[in-house]
Amino acid sequence: MTQHYNFAYLDEQxxxxxxxxxxxxxxxxxxxxPFASREMPMPYGWGTGGVQVSAACxxxxxxxxxxxQGADDTTNAVSIRKFFEKTAGVAVTERTGxxxxxQTRHRIPxxxxxxxxxxxxxxxxxxxxxxxEPSEVETRKMHALEEYGLMHVKLYEDISRxxxxxxxxxxPVKVEGRYVMDPSPIPKFDNPKMEMAAIQLFGAGRExxxxxxxxxxxxxxxxxxxxxxxxxxxxxxxxxxGAEDSYLDEVIVDDAGGRMFVCSDTDYCGSRRAAGHRxxxxxxxxx
Amino acid sequence: MEALSLEGGFSxxxxxxxxxxxxxxxxxxxxxxxxxxxxxxxxxxxxxxASTLILTLCDPETPVHLAGAHDTAAVRGWITFHTGxxxxxxxxxxxxxxxxxxxxxxxFPVGTxxxxxxxxxxxxxxxELAAAGAELRGPGIRDRAALNLPEREAFRAxxxxxxxxxxxxxxxxxxxxxxxxxxKVS
Numbered sequence: 001m002t003q004h005y006n007f008a009y010l011d012e013q014x015x016x017x018x019x020x021x022x023x024x025x026x027x028x029x030x031x032x033x034p035f036a037s038r039e040m041p042m043p044y045g046w047g048t049g050g051v052q053v054s055a056a057c058x059x060x061x062x063x064x065x066x067x068x069q070g071a072d073d074t075t076n077a078v079s080i081r082k083f084f085e086k087t088a089g090v091a092v093t094e095r096t097g098x099x100x101x102x103q104t105r106h107r108i109p110x111x112x113x114x115x116x117x118x119x120x121x122x123x124x125x126x127x128x129x130x131x132x133e134p135s136e137v138e139t140r141k142m143h144a145l146e147e148y149g150l151m152h153v154k155l156y157e158d159i160s161r162x163x164x165x166x167x168x169x170x171x172p173v174k175v176e177g178r179y180v181m182d183p184s185p186i187p188k189f190d191n192p193k194m195e196m197a198a199i200q201l202f203g204a205g206r207e208x209x210x211x212x213x214x215x216x217x218x219x220x221x222x223x224x225x226x227x228x229x230x231x232x233x234x235x236x237x238x239x240x241x242g243a244e245d246s247y248l249d250e251v252i253v254d255d256a257g258g259r260m261f262v263c264s265d266t267d268y269c270g271s272r273r274a275a276g277h278r279x280x281x282x283x284x285x286x287x
Numbered sequence: 288m289e290a291l292s293l294e295g296g297f298s299x300x301x302x303x304x305x306x307x308x309x310x311x312x313x314x315x316x317x318x319x320x321x322x323x324x325x326x327x328x329x330x331x332x333x334x335x336x337a338s339t340l341i342l343t344l345c346d347p348e349t350p351v352h353l354a355g356a357h358d359t360a361a362v363r364g365w366i367t368f369h370t371g372x373x374x375x376x377x378x379x380x381x382x383x384x385x386x387x388x389x390x391x392x393x394x395f396p397v398g399t400x401x402x403x404x405x406x407x408x409x410x411x412x413x414x415e416l417a418a419a420g421a422e423l424r425g426p427g428i429r430d431r432a433a434l435n436l437p438e439r440e441a442f443r444a445x446x447x448x449x450x451x452x453x454x455x456x457x458x459x460x461x462x463x464x465x466x467x468x469x470x471k472v473s
Contacts, residue, residue: 007301016346019308020381023344024404026315027454027467029426033404057312059305144400176426176469178450197429199316214316214427214469 008055009087014038018056018210022201025212030175031143032126032209040205047080048205050103050122057101057118057201058084063091065099070107070247070264077105096267106169108190110246110268113198115215121184123204126211128172128182148180151222159227171229174220181211183219189233189247194219236261241272242279292364295328297342303327307343314456314465319423319432321416321464327369330361336458337384337410338365344408345382347371352380355389357412377407384410387437395453403450406468411437416459425470434464442472 006012014036021035040048058064064084068077072094080103081092093099096111103120113119125131129139132150142148151172158165171188175181183191184202194200200213213219223229234248239260246268248261260281263269273282297303303326310322329338345351351372353362363374377383377394390409398406413435420435421442434457436442445452445468452468466472 007305012300012304013346013348015304015308016344017348019312020344020349021404022312023315023408023454024406026312026427027469028403028450029469031403031450034402057305057309059309060302061306140401199312212316216429217426 005087007060007088008058008084009041010038010052010055014052015056018052021210022053022056022212025201025210026199026214028179029213029217030173030179030181030211032204032211035208035210037205037208041083042079044206045124046076047103047105047122049203049207049210050105050120050205051080051083051203052205053120053201053203053210054080054084054101054103055088057120058088058090060089062088062100063093063098064088065093065096065102066104067102067107067109067265067267068105069249070109070268071266073266094267095271096265106185106187107247107264108186108193108196110243110263110265111271112193113196115197117198119196119198119200121186121200121202123182123184123202123207123209125170126182126202126204126207126209128170128180143179146178148174151180152224155222155224159224164230165223165227172222174222175213176218177220180222181219187233187247188221188229189231191219191221191229192231234261237279238263238269238272239279239281241269241277241282243269243272243277292330292361292368295330295338295365296369297326303339304343307339311340311343311456311463311465314463315427315454315467317427317432318425318466318470319418319428319434319464321418321462323461324463325461329365329369330359332356332412333362333365333384334412334458335461336463337412337456339461340410340456340458340463341366341372341382341384342369345370345372347373349381350375350379352377352383352395352407354383354385354391357385357389380407382408382410384412386412392441392453397448397451397453400451403452406451406453408454408456410456410458413437413457413459416457416462416464422473423466423470424473427467428470434466436466436472439472442466442470446471 327338395407
């Protein structure tokens with residue numbers, strides 16, 4: 001580890017400020033705590049909120065994993081992983097089970113997380129009501145009064161227009177029967193996993209908000225009695241590992257309409273293939 | 288200022304504060320869980336856990352209230368030297384420190400409807416800390432947990448105000464546990 005940076009990059013006073021926000025977030029699950037987000041050495045939209053939360057949580061003993069849409073090997077994931085390797089000297093891994101802190105952009109790992117783990121989400125727009133009501137003063141009042149009718153109207157309009165709720169990602173949830181929360185743009189397939197054993201922390205850098213879910217918090221996806229929540233996914237098995245229970249990316253493989261479906265969680269897919277599972281196209285060495 | 292005030296701080300701030308915060312976060316995320324911290328030792332009657340929490344969470348931006356026997360010149364000097372936190376009355380406090388009997392519960396800020404996070408966190412020094420006694424349920428607890436709370440009614444009333452309310456740390460020696468306002472006590 002080089003000694004040119006303070007441990008985990010941020011100065012201690014900034015970390016204390018973020019840490020206090022995290023504790024209040026855990027005390028009021030789903031409520032967005034304002035915090036004084038700092039300029040980070042990466043642009044907004046690249047995970048500055050998640051990076052600040054990770055920096056405030058990491059200890060030298062941690063093993064750190066970063067995923068971007070489930071993948072460990074994308075630009076964003078690689079650069080954030082390297083950032084903390086350099087500034088915090090922490091061990092890094094691509095294995096979900098070996099990680100103690102996992103920073104994620106837009107996915108929850110397929111492998112169930114355990115008590116010793118922390119999942120840090122990068123959040124672009126933390127306010128679930130923002131696209132329905134642009135004023136922060138108004139949305140804050142709506143949360144205070146538990147006035148969430150507008151969100152149900154939005155989901156109802158989905159049904160009246162499309163016949164079903166067409167929201168497929170960033171699907172709003174209600175936490176512990178109180179706050180409506182944006183789960184960040186994870187696919188709605190991941191929503192049921194949010195009731196988990198690990199601590200979940202959400203950081204929105206540009207919007208300067210932190211929120212949190214303690215383990216085993218009740219997280220209910222909003223729906224209607226006659227249109228219950230459906231955590232759907234592409235109706236295929238993974239073409240590489242054959243998994244039927246994982247979230248899939250559709251990949252166009254030629255210009256004649258050919259396509260394949262692969263697990264978006266690269267560690268999950270790789271582990272299954274290492275264990276001998278094979279999908280439809282695995283033999284063709286497309287990976 | 289007495290020379291004593293200069294002692295008892297972290298020897299490696301970034302690392303010790305990160306380890307202490309992780310323990311404090313685990314405690315707050317899993318009410319009733321007892322964690323052990325180390326690194327700071329303020330003058331009596333400050334416990335190691337309370338000293339460590341203060342150095343981990345407090346700085347010039349966080350007014351601190353000292354209650355009862357904890358409001359001594361030595362403790363004031365130690366907190367001022369190590370954190371720079373202003374020492375204030377309960378109405379203006381973000382953190383408070385004292386025994387259960389000494390803390391004036393009704394006078395601390397509990398947050399507002401728009402900003403429930405603007406509430407005080409109380410560090411309650413205990414004679415002992417054990418996972419037995421009051422039954423706890425709520426976020427962070429799979430089924431139920433237990434903690435030897437100093438009483439139950441005050442915590443029931445605190446939870447009834449949710450999402451407003453106070454959050455608590457209980458400290459004894461190097462051990463600490465937490466009780467956020469979201470926990471139901473019975």
